[in-house]
Amino acid sequence: MAGVSFQRVSKRFDETAAVDDLTLDVHDGELLVLLGPSGCGKTTALRMVAGLEDPTHGDVSIGGSVVNNVEPKDRDVAMVFQSYALYPHMTIRRNIEFPLRQQRVSAEERTRRSDEAAATLGLTELLERKPGQLSGGQRQRVALARAIVRDPQVFLMDEPLSNLDATLRIQTRADIVALQRRLGTTTLYVTHDQVEAMTMGHRIAVMRDGRLQQVAAPQELYERPATTFVASFLGSPGMNLVPASASGGELRIGDAVVGAASGSSDGPLTLGFRPESAHLDVEGLNAEVVLVEQLGAETHVICKIGDGTKVVVRQGRDAVRPDLGDHVAIVVDANSLHTFDPTSGVRIEPAQ
Amino acid sequence: MKGGSPRRYREWGLAYLMLLPALVVFAVFTFYPFARNFKLALYQNPPFPGLPSRYVGLHQVGTVLSSTSFHQSLVSTFFYVLMVVPTGLLGGLLLALAAHKAIRGMSIFRTVFSSTVVTSVAVAAVVFGTLMDPVVGLLPWLGIDPHPAILQNPTWALPAVALIAVWQFLGLSFIIMTAGLQSLPDEVLEAARLDGAGTWTMFWRVTVPLLSPTLFFGLVVGTIYAFQSFGQIDILIGPQNSGFTHTNVLLYAVYQALSIQNDPGMAAVLSIVLFVILLVFTLIQLRFLERRVTYANA
Structure with a gap:
């Protein structure tokens, strides 16, 4: 051997x-x-x-x-x-x-x-x-x-x-x-x-x-x-990658605050979250549903957010399925956020 | 499906209409002469020009088949084919193997190796005839002086014309073999390398079996090619030496019977014999050899 x-x-x-x-x-x-x-x-x-x-x-x-x-x-x-x-x-x-x-x-x-x-x-x-x-x-x-x-x-x-x-x-x-x-x-x-x-x-x-x-x-x-690259290549579908910014200790996508910025200095960054770490709610990141893929055990809801980026949200069997064209709000689990450098794409580790 | 019949007839009609030009050409240049040849074989030529030819049935076939000149021609053809086909195939394979490397400038060699295909047989015959010339040729230059001269020599004349055929066949053989080598599955050869096959094992146990469809195709094409040799014999031995029978391969014998002896009946019989031999050879090759051919199914 x-x-x-x-x-x-x-x-x-x-x-x-x-x-x-x-x-x-x-x-x-x-x-x-x-x-x-x-x-x-x-x-x-x-x-x-x-x-x-x-x-x-x-x-x-x-x-x-x-x-x-x-x-x-x-x-x-x-x-x-x-x-x-x-x-x-x-x-x-x-x-x-x-x-x-x-x-x-x-x-x-x-x-x-x-x-x-x-x-x-x-x-x-x-x-x-x-x-x-x-x-x-x-x-x-x-x-x-x-x-x-x-x-x-x-x-x-x-x-x-x-x-x-x-x-x-x-x-x-x-x-x-x-x-x-x-x-x-x-x-x-x-x-x-x-x-x-x-x-x-x-x-x-x-x-x-x-x-x-x-x-x-x-x-x-x-x-x-x-x-x-690794984030989007692994997982089916891969991780959502959204242009975002950190300011005043908060992570924002557009105007919506999605979590706390720990460790990242103020400025633009790429925010990543897995489709299963997000769900649709009444209040959150505003988006429009552009495609609904039903796979039996789960459903992939593909939404377009304010700047045109597509975001996939994975729903369980029990969730209420939206219709095409619906305006929805995406809520991301604040503990499952990944941050990357917007130019190099390299992961930014949150400060301990 | 009775309702479909008129439509089918129409389709058939259209198909034949489209085939018609090709059928006409084939009928005029192949089918009719083919049939006419069989008829000719049954008629004996008059002893003097001008008299009508006489129907003799199979008698003429018997006469030709039992004649010494026919037997000699058959033996010459046999040896000739035996000299041309294996040598040409092996030579082509060796050249193809040599040129099957990604070396800069290899395309020049490929062009050179395949150039014999486009060389006319007349040119080849004249060049080789000069090389074999007893006075200005290669042998006197080397200090060898064969008597009689190679092309009049009962021992060497047939190998000499065979050599020209080999040289000419090399180009086609090289192209066939190169195409064969290039279609070999790389991964199988790589697998063999990793499995520990040395050069020798690689060639005999992997390359040759994988190449067998190509080798088989080359054999069939080469055999037909060899049986149809004519040009260099006509140019180098020719009617001027019609007494010299050692190079009278079958096709040449057909020509000689028709053009020199003015005997269409005999020529017809000989050409039928040639046809039957080629048919039998090809059938044998298809039936027995093809069993040993492995067609890779990816």
Whole structure:
């Protein structure tokens, strides 16, 4: 077992920096999720651990030793690709055995280990078939079996669930988590899906434009986002971000006082609050309802406030649903306010 | 759905109307000559020009098929195809592998490698003919002096014309292989690298199987191409050496029967034989080889 570490790693393609000065430690046995929108550099970071890309600057280490100049096959990492990348001309057994054959593992050992991997992922019945005869979910499990059969130091997973339909994705998500917790293998998992990240990761590293925004446990990331980007990227829908100002110890959105300004000096700032930290009331921040989304257990009421900013309010099942065009008043829970610098987007911590 | 019938007829009518121009062209240049050829095969040519040709049924087919010159032609064709197709495919694959790297200026090499496709067979034949010339060619320059000269040499004439065909086929083969290599799924190759495959295993266990549809296509195209070689033989050996039969591959034999021996009946029989051979070859390839081809289904 081994951890993975990025030390000031950058990767440039011509003029653009896909990964920009990334420093990140993945602890031994941890499942760390690299989360971000497409093009944020998360896949490039993963591929540098695999050895499929070379860093332009900095060091990538596995198990404490720098692997910059180590061939992919000698890094003892297994990767699961978005497209599964199975060998279409080989049977499932051959696919799973392939890495073992390359290591010249004896035939008996090979059979034993591939049987075991297949059993773990419920593929025993399918061993003699070819990938083309399998469903997407089954192929996904073959790709996982091929990864675990080697018992590698690190698993690298590149959006492994994004080609599955919604139901299967939730099922497989739980399977991967259970597998990872049982094997205890260090795993680096790339996704753009914040729900996947929240449910799977011990920790989440959020990336944007090649730069690391924040690394933290899911709950902390949700409760104390370091930047407006993290705040809006996590949660469904993301955090409401409203231009506001602090003056005389009070936080105001327009003219409405929404809370006490503790620690922030007077002046403009960005105020954030989660949709579930707000409710509609008779008096508060004036707004107009522009959209009502009913999701069954909850309802999202999208309102437009005075300056045109859209704000989402999440209502429980029992709340009175407003109609489109209604004028409402939004009340925000004063204890759930987040403040950010209006230009840099960096979190402003309230003074203790 | 009886109510739909008139509409269907109208659609069919429209479809055939649109197909008509193509059908006319095919009828005039393909279907009619094809049928006419079968008729010709049943008539024997008069011994003297001017007399009517005589219906002999399958007799003429028997005569041609049992003739020594036909057997020789068949053997030559067989060796010729065997020399051209594997060499051309392998050469094209090697060039494609060499050019399948993102190196600056690689497009120049790609252009050069594929340029033989657009070189006319006449030009190629003249260039190679000069290179093989017993007086001004490459061999005397190297101090080698084969007797008789390569193109009149019973041992070397066929390989020499095959070499020109290989050279010409290389361009097409290179293009086919390059297209094949570029369509290989990157992630599968990367997975193999991570799984520990070395260069050799990578090539034989991953690249070649993934490339099998391309290789198969190249084989079918190359075989047909090789069977239809004509230009360089006509230019380099030609009617001036009509006694030299070592390079009489089937298509050339057809031409010789028609234009030199003035025997359309025999030419017709030979061309039917060529047609049947190609048909059988292609069917064999489709039926047996294609089973070993894996089409990746993403």
